[in-house]
Amino acid sequence: MSAMLLEVERLSKSFGGVQAVQDVSFGVAKGEMVAVIGPNGAGKTTLFNMISGVIPPTGGSVRFQGGVINGKKPHELAMLGMTRTFQNLQLFSDMTVLENVMVGFHTRLTGGIFSAGFRLPLARREEKQAQEQAFSCLEQIGLAHLAWERAGTLPYGTQRLVEIARAAVSRPSLILLDEPMAGLNPQESKQLVDVLLAMREQGFTFLFVEHDMETVMAIADRIVVLDYGKKIAEGAPEEIARHPDVIKAYLGEEAV
Numbered sequence: 001m002s003a004m005l006l007e008v009e010r011l012s013k014s015f016g017g018v019q020a021v022q023d024v025s026f027g028v029a030k031g032e033m034v035a036v037i038g039p040n041g042a043g044k045t046t047l048f049n050m051i052s053g054v055i056p057p058t059g060g061s062v063r064f065q066g067g068v069i070n071g072k073k074p075h076e077l078a079m080l081g082m083t084r085t086f087q088n089l090q091l092f093s094d095m096t097v098l099e100n101v102m103v104g105f106h107t108r109l110t111g112g113i114f115s116a117g118f119r120l121p122l123a124r125r126e127e128k129q130a131q132e133q134a135f136s137c138l139e140q141i142g143l144a145h146l147a148w149e150r151a152g153t154l155p156y157g158t159q160r161l162v163e164i165a166r167a168a169v170s171r172p173s174l175i176l177l178d179e180p181m182a183g184l185n186p187q188e189s190k191q192l193v194d195v196l197l198a199m200r201e202q203g204f205t206f207l208f209v210e211h212d213m214e215t216v217m218a219i220a221d222r223i224v225v226l227d228y229g230k231k232i233a234e235g236a237p238e239e240i241a242r243h244p245d246v247i248k249a250y251l252g253e254e255a256v
C-alpha cells in the first residue's frame with residue numbers, strides 16, 4: 001500500500017459520553033519528525049496512548065510497518081520496533097545510566113520493561129552486546145562520561161536524555177516522545193533539541209506530543225493539530241503557524 005511507516009486511520013476513542021479523539025487520520029514516513037499539538041484537552045495524550053498500545057481505540061486502526069497493531073501491548077510494539085517515552089521520567093533511579101539504557105535493549109529482546117528491570121538473565125553474549133550498544137548510544141548522545149553514575153543523582157534534563165537513549169538503543173523504527181521538553185530549563189531544552197536533530201540526521205523517526213511551540217516550530221517536519229478530539233490542520237510549521245483554524249483554537253491560550 002503506501003510507504004508510510006505509521007498510518008493512523010480514523011482513530012477514535014470515547015470515554016463514556018466524552019469523545020476524546022474522533023476520526024483522526026495521519027501518517028508518519030520513515031525519517032520524519034512529526035509533532036502532535038493542540039490546546040489542553042484536545043486529545044493528544046489519548047491519541048498517543050492508543051498508538052503506543054496503552055489504551056485500545058473504540059474505532060479506527062493503526063498500522064505500523066504495514067501491519068495492523070490495534071490491541072497490541074506496548075511491550076509487543078517494542079519488539080516490533082516502536083518505543084516511547086513518558087511525560088514523567090520512568091528511569092530506575094538506583095541503577096546506573098548504562099544499566100538504564102541497557103533496559104531498552106532488553107525490552108526489545110525479552111518484551112518487557114519489568115522483566116528487563118529485574119534483570120532476568122540473558123545469555124552472556126547478549127548481555128555484552130547490550131552493554132556495548134548502550135555505551136555507544138550514550139556516546140552518540142554525549143553522555144558516555146556519565147555511564148556509571150546512578151541515574152537518580154543526575155539533573156532532570158540529563159535524566160530525560162537518558163530516557164531517550166533508552167528508547168533509542170534498540171534502533172527502533174519509530175520513537176514516540178510524550179512532551180519531551182516538559183520540565184526542562186531553557187539550556188536543557190536547547191541541548192535536547194540538538195540531540196533530537198542529530199538523531200534525525202542518523203535516520204531516527206519521531207512522533208511527538210509537545211506544548212513548547214518554539215521547539216515544535218524548530219524541529220518538526222510536519223505538524224498535526226487537534227482540537228476537541230478532531231484533526232483541524234496538518235502541514236509544515238510555516239503553514240500551521242498561519243492557519244486560521246489553528247490560530248482560532250489557540251487564541252487566548254498561547255501565541256502560535
Ligand SMILES: Nc1ncnc2c1ncn2[C@@H]1O[C@H](COP(=O)(O)OP(=O)(O)OP(=O)(O)O)[C@@H](O)[C@H]1O
Pocket residue numbers: 015018019020038039040041042043044045046047
Ligand atoms: N480516562 C479518561 N476518562 C474520561 N475522560 C478522559 C479520560 N482521558 C481523557 N479524557 C478526556 O478526553 C479529553 C482529551 O484528553 P487528553 O488528555 O487526551 O487531552 P490532551 O490534549 O492530552 O490534554 P493536555 O494537553 O491537557 O494533556 C478530555 O476532555 C479529557 O477530559
